[in-house]
Amino acid sequence: VAFLAINVSAQKSYTENFDSFNVGDYIGVVGADNGWTTWKGTTGDASDAKVTDANANSGTNALYFSSTSPTGGPQDVILGFDGPYDSGKLTFETSLFVETDKGGYFNFQEKNAPGTLLLHCFMIEDGSMILRTKDEVNLETKYPINEWFKYKLVIDITANKYELFINDESKGTWNASVNAVTSIDIFPNNPSDKVEGNDTAGFYVDDISYKYELEISNIETKSNDFFVMYPNPTNGTTYITIDNAENITPTVEMYDISGKLVTTFDAGLNNEVAINTANLTKGVYIVKVTIGNKTNNQRLIVR
Secondary structure: OOEEEEEEEEEEEEEEOOOOOOOOOEHHHHOHHHOEEEOOOOOOOOOOOEEEOOOOOOOOOEEEEEEOOOOOOOOOEEEEEEEEEOOOEEEEEEEEEEOOOOEEEEEEEOOOOOOOEEEEEEEOOOOEEEEEEOOEEEEEEEOOOOOOEEEEEEEEOOOOEEEEEEOOEEEEEEEOOOOOEEEEEEOOOOOHHHHOOOOOEEEEEEEEEEEEEEEEEEEEEEOOOOEEEEOOOEOOEEEEEEOOOOOOOOEEEEEEOOOOEEEEEEOHHHOEEEEEOOOOOOEEEEEEEEEOOEEEEEEEEEO
C-alpha cells in the first residue's frame, strides 16, 4: 500500500465598507454577487437595506437598520459566507453603532435555508448584549452605546468553540452543539417579550468582513486500498474502481479544498464511478469513499 500525506490550506474572505456604492443603493441589489440578499429572497424592497452616508465608521458610507415594531423588520438582510461550512474556522467582524435608547439584533444561520438559526445576538438599549443558542444563553456582556465599536466572533467549527471580542477584547468563550455556519441575518429588532428590550431598534453596520480557513492536514491517501482513482491528475474523465468485498453500497463524495461538498455519486453495487471534470474549476479536490464504517480519502487534481 502506498501512502501520501497531504497538507493543504484554503481560505475564503470578503470585506466591505460600502464606500464603492451610491447613497440609496439597496445592498441586496448592488451586493448580490458577493452573497447579499434578503430573508424573502427579493431585493430592492422594504426587506432590503439602503446605503447611507448619515454615519460611518470608516470612509463615508454604511448600512442603517431600524424598526419600531415589537416583532422587528421589515428589513431582513442576509450575507452568505459561501458555505455551509461544517469544519474549519470562520472569523466574522463588523463595526456597529447602536443609537441611544434603541437596540439591535442579528443572527447566524446554520444552513442556506433561512430559519436554521445557529446563534442569536441581541443588543438591548441599556448596553447589554446577549448571545443565545435557541433558549440557552451562551454569553452576556456589554457594548458601548451611541458610539462605534468592533464586533468579532471567531467560530472554530470543527471543535464547536465560539469566542466573542468587543473592541479586540475577549468577552468569553463557549461551546455549542451545532457545528455548521453559512450566513448572517441582520434584522432590526429589540423585543420586549424575549430580552426585555423596548421594541425599538436603530443601528448602523460598517466594515463588515468574514474569513473562512480550512487546513486539510495529514490526509492519508491509499493508492491501492479499497478504491483506485485514475487518471489523476486529469482534465477529462476520472474513473473510480472500488474493492467492495462487503457488498455494501458505497457512498462517494467530492469536496472542494474549502471543505464544501461539491457533489455525490451513485456507485451502486457495480462499484465503479466515472467523474467528468470538464465543468469543474481547476484545483485540488478530495474524493471520499465510505463503505459501512470504513472511509478512505484521496486527492484529485483537476487541470
